[in-house]
Amino acid sequence: MPAELPPVLNDEARARITERFRSEVGPLADPRERLRELVGSEAPLLGPETAAALAGDLMDELHGLGALERILLDDAVTDVFVDGPGLVRVERGGRLEATGTALTREEIHTVVQRLVMPLGLRADRSHPIVDARRADGTRVAVVMRPGCA
Numbered sequence: 001m002p003a004e005l006p007p008v009l010n011d012e013a014r015a016r017i018t019e020r021f022r023s024e025v026g027p028l029a030d031p032r033e034r035l036r037e038l039v040g041s042e043a044p045l046l047g048p049e050t051a052a053a054l055a056g057d058l059m060d061e062l063h064g065l066g067a068l069e070r071i072l073l074d075d076a077v078t079d080v081f082v083d084g085p086g087l088v089r090v091e092r093g094g095r096l097e098a099t100g101t102a103l104t105r106e107e108i109h110t111v112v113q114r115l116v117m118p119l120g121l122r123a124d125r126s127h128p129i130v131d132a133r134r135a136d137g138t139r140v141a142v143v144m145r146p147g148c149a
Helices: 011-022 031-042 048-063 068-072 105-119
Strands: 077-081 086-092 095-103 129-133 139-143
Touching (some): 011 031, 011 048, 031 048, 068 086, 068 095, 095 105, 105 129, 105 139
Antiparallel strands (some): 077 086, 129 139
């Protein structure tokens, strides 16, 4: 979860919301709004702004690049560095800085797969190095174990 929001939902509550969302049948008119409703039903004392922010975070986890989404929206960020589990670093204005956002090994794996699979590529033990361009022109460079060890 991004550092800006307090951890108001425990892992079990997040898992229940995610399971309920994924079990919905048919396309949703507004998936983010449905997530906000599910957050509200799980934690009814949350204010509407906090519930909406948590729903946005859950949407990023389920369909986007998780905690990296907010970082990628920052136009001042020119590079994002994820050097394994832990803090994410960025380059802003030619200077490296920590973001306060941390990723687990599982989150990194999910993000890498979501980045390279649409390009028709793999990032795994048999293909530990990927260097490619996304449709928007951004570069994706991945070095996984054993190549990075």
